[in-house]
Amino acid sequence: MTTFIQLHLLTAYPAANLNRDDTGAPKTVVLGGATRLRISSQSLKRAWRTSELFEQALAGHIGIRTGRIAREAAQILVDSGIDAKKAVEYVKNIANCFGKVKEDKKPKDELTNAETEQLVHISPAEFEAVKALARRLAEEKRPATEEEAELLRHDRMAVD
Template structure:
């Protein structure tokens, strides 16, 4: 049986535009026939990976998503004394292991990038550098798939790749299934984007021109967002090559980051730095279920946060009753209720998440 760790969060955003569409407007979705604001799962995962809890606490266990592996390998080889031509050939051979390469600028054939982003773990990066050095030395090496096996790994210590997965189209044997599923966050109530016109004044032309020196516009919105995240704890440990301690540390970081990290679009314009107002963390072997259905009927009334919490908890009970399932082991955090029976702190939520590994 598989152990699942699930998070349900409610976070209040003031006027902001943390995740934009191709028109620069807040992303949106229709849910239950009502317009909602939305944060894409991709933007949330990026915010988690960039958070201090990952970038600092797990710095040695984070992969790099890049098209510039060739460039970095070549630079290192040249720094270590290789000729530019020899370094170019070795770096090109190794970088090609992660995907097809191209020369974007025909006038600069020495500049090569990958056609797609490669998600490279720290161990694979070290092995790539080692292989490039071995190629330079003239060592007799295997070809094609056997060469790739010298670099690519199905499991290692890259916490973000283990959590969020990767796809290698040219060698799917080394793709990794994501152990962490992240839903698109939506507002629990009806919400529409608003348009804002703004102007700027020319500081050196105040006397001659009293009007604006610049006119512009951008969109924003606000609301209470529901976020769902599901972790396959067994798969996470497997993706980390059986390192249970690292998996526990990663889950603790994930719990903390979910409460605080946010997509940063237009953050300088709106200073949005929200923290989750409510978290429900659950673990057990039951099949996972998200609680988006609690909000298909948009929340209304005088207190949208309280209404959102009530609707979410009601769906938990209703699903348990309908499917005759025992209640999952869980903890709840709610701002303003700390110390009251049934509510804990973020510290306890993070410890609960980490302990899911021993429960798996």
């Protein structure tokens, strides 16, 4: 049987409210009979990810969180003169490769249905590959094939 040690540490932070809940109130925890501010690991990780030191050390390898990857491809098609509805159809396979595609019956924006329902994490190299494919599709005026879309997705290429 494996033995685990669980540590609960009190760490002093400067006077700042680093972490709030969905209502805007500070997150708290009662510890040792006293109410203390709580800082979640999610909050700490975000602070690390957005720090200058992190960006300098991992420049060019930091991933992007977006639900609009296929929308960017569709925008390239629209900018090259292809109709917005056609552009959304052309990039449908790209969007499906990264996640479940939005299917808004009455979108406010024509390119909304080129977005994914949830955020996806992609590397800068994957993002450049999507844009390169979109430029090729714009030149050839055709939709992306499933095979082309599958080539875009690479596992664990980005940090973060």
